[in-house]
Amino acid sequence: MGLYSDLSGQVDAFFAEKWETEDARCVPEPKSLRLSNHAKKLDAVVLYADLADSTRLVDAYPPEYATRIYKAYLHCAAQIIKNNAGTITAYDGDRVMAVYIGENKETKAVRTAMKLNFMVVEVFNKKYKLKLRHVVGIDKSDLFASRIGVRGDNDVVWIGRAANYAAKLSSCSDAYSCYITGAVYVAMDDMLKPSEKNIWTDEIWTPYSDATPIVRYHTNALMKLS
Numbered sequence: 001m002g003l004y005s006d007l008s009g010q011v012d013a014f015f016a017e018k019w020e021t022e023d024a025r026c027v028p029e030p031k032s033l034r035l036s037n038h039a040k041k042l043d044a045v046v047l048y049a050d051l052a053d054s055t056r057l058v059d060a061y062p063p064e065y066a067t068r069i070y071k072a073y074l075h076c077a078a079q080i081i082k083n084n085a086g087t088i089t090a091y092d093g094d095r096v097m098a099v100y101i102g103e104n105k106e107t108k109a110v111r112t113a114m115k116l117n118f119m120v121v122e123v124f125n126k127k128y129k130l131k132l133r134h135v136v137g138i139d140k141s142d143l144f145a146s147r148i149g150v151r152g153d154n155d156v157v158w159i160g161r162a163a164n165y166a167a168k169l170s171s172c173s174d175a176y177s178c179y180i181t182g183a184v185y186v187a188m189d190d191m192l193k194p195s196e197k198n199i200w201t202d203e204i205w206t207p208y209s210d211a212t213p214i215v216r217y218h219t220n221a222l223m224k225l226s
Contacts (some may be wrong), residue, residue: 023042036211040146048169050136106140117221117222139172202215
């Protein structure tokens with residue numbers, strides 16, 4: 001029995017064995033999921049916060065200072081996410097992924113984006129004289145959380161539109177600090193879309209070349225931290 005036979009047999013098992021799916025009442029941790037065909041389903045909002053043009057950042061500053069910027073930005077993002085009832089699910093280089101569930105999850109995620117933008121504008125750029133740009137992407141959908149990898153070396157993968165679209169939105173032009181889908185806009189609290197101030201702009205967006213176009217909204221609004 002060689003590696004090919006072992007792997008081929010495992011692929012057969014993944015495709016042939018019955019999947020067990022449970023509804024989740026909280027954001028699943030890796031230990032709550034099995035490595036077998038097992039997943040937990042949840043109605044969630046996904047947020048990705050991403051430093052824009054990190055290549056320029058690395059080229060513009062010595063490695064030690066660029067690292068300070070990375071660490072400071074991700075620390076602020078993480079703290080604001082937690083303070084707004086989000087759960088951090090992954091760090092990926094210069095970006096962080098978070099999941100929000102329960103009541104007002106859309107509002108909490110958008111408030112996170114606006115508060116993080118306040119920190120970037122007021123602290124990083126005004127206080128430290130940087131020209132930091134960042135983008136937050138937010139979407140909502142059903143998500144399936146499943147454990148992937150091998151014993152002793154595994155992680156949780158998030159399958160669902162929101163995970164893909166939020167990541168894709170966070171890669172949009174840094175002309176705006178926050179992009180959300182129409183589904184998030186409709187569901188979030190009206191206080192975040194005041195009629196006297198037109199802070200959101202809508203447009204038709206095609207996430208992928210073969211995808212159905214959807215409405216997305218973008219803004220540079222910020223919200224003070226208490």
